[in-house]
Amino acid sequence: MTGGLLTDLYELTMAASYLRRGMTGPATFSLFVRDLPPDRGYLVACGLEDCLTFMESYRFAKKELDYLREEQRFDPATLRALEKLRFTGDVSAVPEGRVVFSGEPLLEVTAPIAEAQLVETALLNHLTFQTAVATKAARCARAAGAARVIDFSFRRTQGIDAGLAVARASYIAGFAGTSNVEAARRHGIPAVGTMAHSFVEAFPDEEAAFEAFTADFPDRTTLLVDTYDTLGGVRTAIRTALRADGPGSLTGIRLDSGDLGALSVQARHLLDEADMSSTRIVASGGLDEYSIAELTAAGAPIDVYGVGTKMGVSADAPSLDSAYKLVAFADRPVMKLSTGKATAPGAKQVYRGTEGDVIALRDEPAPGGSRPLLVPVMRNGRRVSPAEPLTRSRDRCAADINTLPARVTRLRRPETGAVALSPRLEQTRDELRAELLSRVHRLRSHA
Amino acid sequence: MTGGLLTDLYELTMAASYLRRGMTGPATFSLFVRDLPPDRGYLVACGLEDCLTFMESYRFAKKELDYLREEQRFDPATLRALEKLRFTGDVSAVPEGRVVFSGEPLLEVTAPIAEAQLVETALLNHLTFQTAVATKAARCARAAGAARVIDFSFRRTQGIDAGLAVARASYIAGFAGTSNVEAARRHGIPAVGTMAHSFVEAFPDEEAAFEAFTADFPDRTTLLVDTYDTLGGVRTAIRTALRADGPGSLTGIRLDSGDLGALSVQARHLLDEADMSSTRIVASGGLDEYSIAELTAAGAPIDVYGVGTKMGVSADAPSLDSAYKLVAFADRPVMKLSTGKATAPGAKQVYRGTEGDVIALRDEPAPGGSRPLLVPVMRNGRRVSPAEPLTRSRDRCAADINTLPARVTRLRRPETGAVALSPRLEQTRDELRAELLSRVHRLRSHA
Known part of the structure; x- marks a missing residue:
């Protein structure tokens, strides 16, 4: 199912504000699962295909614009902008069937911020649910x-x-x-x-x-x-x-x-x-x-x-602690400090090697012997390749799970796979956190 | 979403068998929740509207019949029968927003058995999920x-x-x-x-x-x-x-x-x-x-x-122990004896009075001062009235919950509302069970 209103109201409100202010600089959002449920040592990525269909066909029908005008009192200029709006961004993602661990991006969107924001709800919905199942x-x-x-x-x-x-x-x-x-x-x-x-x-x-x-x-x-x-x-x-x-x-x-x-x-x-x-x-x-x-x-x-x-219904874990977070805007990395929900800044790549996974900034070179998990799936709002056969995702899943050690696959209280942050990602995160904290403290001392 | 294949394969297989054998006598199926989840004292009925839409529009499109012919090897006579098949049954149901308890039918379908069987999956899906939420x-x-x-x-x-x-x-x-x-x-x-x-x-x-x-x-x-x-x-x-x-x-x-x-x-x-x-x-x-x-x-x-x-996702109870059971076929009551899943026979009504609820056979007179919970919602495959405004369901829910005692509404380990079987229903169940058990014992002694 597609449609411009398949989103949360605040996405539309924020989009209206961005459009009105000419804030069209590229934003990168990263979608990942923060912590795995208690009895999960790994996740099987799933739901990408529905995400791509949704983004490709994202637009506002007349009845949807009418609703925004009549019931939500959106102004004519915003409605004209929404009428023309399409998803024009670039997307990289982990293919379906791939095994992933906590904190690893399943998908990253780089697009004008209004577009990236409007598709958030549906992307989270598809990937959270289908990955859980x-x-x-x-x-x-x-x-x-x-x-x-x-x-x-x-x-x-x-x-x-x-x-x-x-x-x-x-x-x-x-x-x-x-x-x-x-x-x-x-x-x-x-x-x-x-x-x-x-x-x-x-x-x-x-x-x-x-x-x-x-x-x-x-x-x-x-x-x-x-x-x-x-x-x-x-x-x-x-x-x-x-x-x-x-x-x-x-x-x-x-x-x-x-x-x-x-x-x-x-x-x-x-x-x-x-x-x-x-x-x-x-x-x-x-x-x-x-x-x-x-x-x-x-x-x-x-x-x-x-x-x-x-x-x-994935009865013992019917949802995942997923997030879709702004990590870069207009070429600067961003992060939030909210208690228990702090994020790591910057567009990312995950490299899988024999020693485990490394989450790195996207422009870092690959560590020797590793391969990237995120691949380009969309450019300028269009898929870069047709949907892959289901059997290919199925084979990928079987192969990935076969490489996992028993401590990760056991059903009760498994360990999760080894995931490290690259030194450059850690440094970027620490510097930005220090800068934000010093600003918070300055504000506090003024209060 | 509607469509003839939105069902389990065995429904189609059984329907094919019924159609081939001219088994078109009316069957009554009763949809109810066996046991409530641990921390639930009551349920709020929901999902009926989607059920009615589904039944009214149930039919097989050409691509669906093609699939059954080519991939499932259905024979031409069965395919012709499915092509013409519509849902033509009568349905009574508890309106949305109504409070119900375990064992009480949320919905009863009386229809030629093939039709009643084919809509089972979707009816269970809508009512289980939406009632849970x-x-x-x-x-x-x-x-x-x-x-x-x-x-x-x-x-x-x-x-x-x-x-x-x-x-x-x-x-x-x-x-x-x-x-x-x-x-x-x-x-x-x-x-x-x-x-x-x-x-x-x-x-x-x-x-x-x-x-x-x-x-x-x-x-x-x-x-x-x-x-x-x-x-x-x-x-x-x-x-x-x-x-x-x-x-x-x-x-x-x-x-x-x-x-x-x-x-x-x-x-x-x-x-x-x-x-x-x-x-x-x-x-x-x-x-x-x-x-x-x-x-x-x-x-x-x-x-x-x-x-x-x-x-x-109704995280602590993402599904309900719902069932859609044949209770009468060709004018005789039926039941199963499966361990832990025995059913009560016959088309039913639930009467709500000041002393609690009584589940009775549908043709029993209402106990004094009580009102029936199941109302006719469909006759010959057509709704008997248009969809009610959402606010009416909402008002019904608020009124019903307000009448519940604290021991039923408390969040942890509540009691469930009082539900009794009518003497006639108990007698019918006991007689049929005795008959079925004696048949089982006869077969055992032959084995």
């Missing part, structure tokens, strides 16, 4: 070991748009598919699904329901077995399959309640006894990385985990 | 006592759509306005905003920034004072106002970091000394109902709370 999903996928994980979250994500974004983010993070059909269509993600309890209940009994489903979908028969009694359901599923096309005709069974570890062992035993060792066991019901890790550790014979709500 | 917002509004609360969440909601829904839900729940301009325009909510730290930093110093803002917006000057030093910022704001139009010209100041309680007391003192007792103090920065309640209890002289992320 991609990170949660990566944890689930990793916890499942060799088992596959699929996205079942659509019914309880925070909105329909959110459901589409979650399916995409979780696929980047390593999920094998999604139940969300529109997301599957739009992004080319494998669509997956089984049946609901209501299907079983709509027939006179479970056996009749299983027979109908097996007849209608002989090539993808996954039967939900826990509507009345789980192991009874497994036996009914086996009987139905044997009566239909034999042992190979049952693709899978799904367990959705009870003790998934114990039930999967018992179900596996029944299936193997019936010569159905290729029938997969799908488990679902309130799962997240913590419960999946327990099942994996216990050796539960589960082939596919359907993960829903807790991943889809 | 409206409930969180109601808690924040109540915690603020006489102070006003405004929505600052847009930058960190779970998507752009989510931001629009949060602004609307929080307004229904008692917020006074939103920073989200598009939501304000679309729903007629008051738009509110101040300035960002970047505005202060874009000028040579704080005083120059305050002067510019005061000149540009003389009728709505709220100055952000904590960029460098909060009390220094308050003094600068006062000086700027006195130099401009005198004490009345400063609408407000905003505190966004540090000890908001102590700083608000000191800021109030400085403002009052300068004869600026009408200047309002706005506080923001990581607030939720718990921190607002502490500030209120401490008597912090804060006039307006800007509440962002924690409300916008």
